Amino acid sequence: MSHNILILKGDGIGPEVVDVAVAILQHMGLDLNFSEAKAGYACFQEVGDPIPQTTIDAARAADATIFGAVTTPPDIPNYRSAVVTLRRELDLYANLRPVHSLGLTGGHYREGLDFYVVRENTEGLYIGQEEDFGDYAVAKRLITKKGSERIVRYAYELARHTGKRKVTVVHKANILRLTDGLFRRTALAVAKEYDEQYGIEVQELLVDTMAMRLIKDPQNFEVIVTTNLFGDILSDEAAELVGGLGVAASGNIGEHGAIFEPVHGSAPDIAGKGVANPFATLLATVMMLQHIGENAAAQRLQSAVAATIRQGVLTPDLGGTANTARVKEQIISNL
Numbered sequence: 001m002s003h004n005i006l007i008l009k010g011d012g013i014g015p016e017v018v019d020v021a022v023a024i025l026q027h028m029g030l031d032l033n034f035s036e037a038k039a040g041y042a043c044f045q046e047v048g049d050p051i052p053q054t055t056i057d058a059a060r061a062a063d064a065t066i067f068g069a070v071t072t073p074p075d076i077p078n079y080r081s082a083v084v085t086l087r088r089e090l091d092l093y094a095n096l097r098p099v100h101s102l103g104l105t106g107g108h109y110r111e112g113l114d115f116y117v118v119r120e121n122t123e124g125l126y127i128g129q130e131e132d133f134g135d136y137a138v139a140k141r142l143i144t145k146k147g148s149e150r151i152v153r154y155a156y157e158l159a160r161h162t163g164k165r166k167v168t169v170v171h172k173a174n175i176l177r178l179t180d181g182l183f184r185r186t187a188l189a190v191a192k193e194y195d196e197q198y199g200i201e202v203q204e205l206l207v208d209t210m211a212m213r214l215i216k217d218p219q220n221f222e223v224i225v226t227t228n229l230f231g232d233i234l235s236d237e238a239a240e241l242v243g244g245l246g247v248a249a250s251g252n253i254g255e256h257g258a259i260f261e262p263v264h265g266s267a268p269d270i271a272g273k274g275v276a277n278p279f280a281t282l283l284a285t286v287m288m289l290q291h292i293g294e295n296a297a298a299q300r301l302q303s304a305v306a307a308t309i310r311q312g313v314l315t316p317d318l319g320g321t322a323n324t325a326r327v328k329e330q331i332i333s334n335l
Ligand code: NAI
Pocket: 013, 017, 068, 069, 070, 071, 072, 073, 083, 245, 246, 261, 262, 263, 264, 265, 266, 267, 268, 269, 270, 275, 276, 277, 278, 280, 315, 317
């Protein structure tokens, strides 16, 4: 079956890393139809909008989107972030972050990890409802039963399809009694269903304990599910355990679209130098392939990326001497 893939290259190193992904997908001979649309700061300078409606519509129509990175200028009032707008417009409620050891060394790297952080992507403290009262300011935190149920269900379905046996529900219901109370109750009801039907175990952890346990015994986690802000923080903490920004990939997934992207930004300091690390984008591409059901291809690409890392063909940010083109060449030869 043919799949329609939208390419949003973005700014800075976005085009450099996405071009590698597209070249590799084309080399793999899959039945994919690529189309391209514009998003980001260069797009804003060209057409006056960082995320034109035509791009939003194209992402909605595509089976999946690969997104590079965009530059968000700090000094333009009311500027809207391309990726945040896409998440909201397409209701991409699940933010998925795999935490998978690939044989890197150094830093906080830990071998043998293979788990997911699933973050609710549309509500919580990130709804942008803040009010300034002069000497104090208030941010609203929205938790809904519907939003909680669908993210926890997503986490359990992920567990089921990836052979995981445990889901860890993370909250702070002892303090945030109403909002996280609702999240917790809803999560535990879903958990009961999956325990009875599939024998998938539930574990509950308070977010502060979770932050410690991620460092202390990360090998004990399989799928972690939590609300927006907690997930934002924990997923970056977890990413450090397997190599950090250079290999961190994410998916934003909903009923009306799915966008796969590296976690890093547009890296203006190295843009145009040919040394951008494409691994994170390629791991996002692996997630994209899994999402469209091309599981064999996903496995093949993941193995080629892992082999390239083990062979030490790494960009400078990972301590190597290879440039972007060299990494691409090595991955193609490992496919
Ligand atoms: P950044 O992630 O772009 O860069 C941080 C540091 O990591 C820089 O030293 C950069 O050279 C390095 N780096 C990042 N990705 C790399 C790669 N693939 N290969 C080699 N080195 C890499 O974050 P920063 O500097 O805070 O933001 C730069 C721009 O990116 C800003 O305009 C920011 O708003 C935007 N941004 C966009 C995101 C997105 O599109 N999803 C996410 C984060 C930031």
